[in-house]
Amino acid sequence: MNLGKTGMAFALLALGGCAAGKVPEVTVASAALADAKGESAGTASVVQKGDGLTLKVTASGLTPGQHGMHLHTVGKCEAPGFTTAGGHLNPLGHQHGTENPAGSHMGDLPNLTAGADGKASAEVPLGLAALGLVQALLDADGASIVIHATADDYRTDPSGNSGARVVCGVFQR
Numbered sequence: 001m002n003l004g005k006t007g008m009a010f011a012l013l014a015l016g017g018c019a020a021g022k023v024p025e026v027t028v029a030s031a032a033l034a035d036a037k038g039e040s041a042g043t044a045s046v047v048q049k050g051d052g053l054t055l056k057v058t059a060s061g062l063t064p065g066q067h068g069m070h071l072h073t074v075g076k077c078e079a080p081g082f083t084t085a086g087g088h089l090n091p092l093g094h095q096h097g098t099e100n101p102a103g104s105h106m107g108d109l110p111n112l113t114a115g116a117d118g119k120a121s122a123e124v125p126l127g128l129a130a131l132g133l134v135q136a137l138l139d140a141d142g143a144s145i146v147i148h149a150t151a152d153d154y155r156t157d158p159s160g161n162s163g164a165r166v167v168c169g170v171f172q173r
Contacts, residue, residue, distance in 0.1 A: 023050045029137050031145055031169030035061055036080035041167045044145045053126040062114035068152030068162025071107040075142020077168035085144040085168055089136055099154040111151050137171045144170045
C-alpha cells in the first residue's frame with residue numbers, strides 16, 4: 001500500500017505516540033477563518049491524537065443561532081460568496097446529510113451554535129476515515145472549511161439547505 005508522504009507522516013505520528021506510552025495531540029492541518037469582508041473570524045484545526053482525528057473550531061462574528069459547517073473540496077476562499085471552495089468534500093460520491101438515507105459524505109459536520117455574542121466553538125470527532133481525510137485535506141488543490149448563514153437540516157442534498165457561505169478558511173499543513 002502506498003501511503004504517500006501525508007499518509008506516512010500520519011502513521012509515524014500515531015506509532016511514535018504509542019511507543020512513548022503517551023498519546024500526543026498533533027495538529028495535522030489548520031485554517032484561519034475569514035468573513036466576506038476579509039476580517040478574521042476565528043480558526044479551525046484538525047488534530048490527531050492516537051489513531052483519531054478531531055476538528056476544533058472557534059469562530060466569531062456570527063449571527064446568534066445554528067450554522068451549517070462543512071469541509072469543502074478546494075482550498076480557496078474568495079469573498080464574498082466563497083464559491084471557489086467548491087462543493088462538499090465527498091470522495092465516495094454519497095449524498096448530503098447524516099439523516100439522509102443515501103448520505104452522508106466526508107464533508108458533513110454538525111451545526112455550529114453561536115451565542116448571543118456571535119462566538120462559537122466546537123470539537124468534532126472525524127470518524128474512522130482519518131487517513132483518507134488527511135489525504136483529502138492536503139491534496140494538490142487543498143480543502144477548506146465553510147460556515148453557512150443558517151442551520152444544516154442534515155437531509156437536503158447537496159448542502160443541507162444551510163444558506164449562504166459566510167465564513168471560510170483554507171487548510172494548511
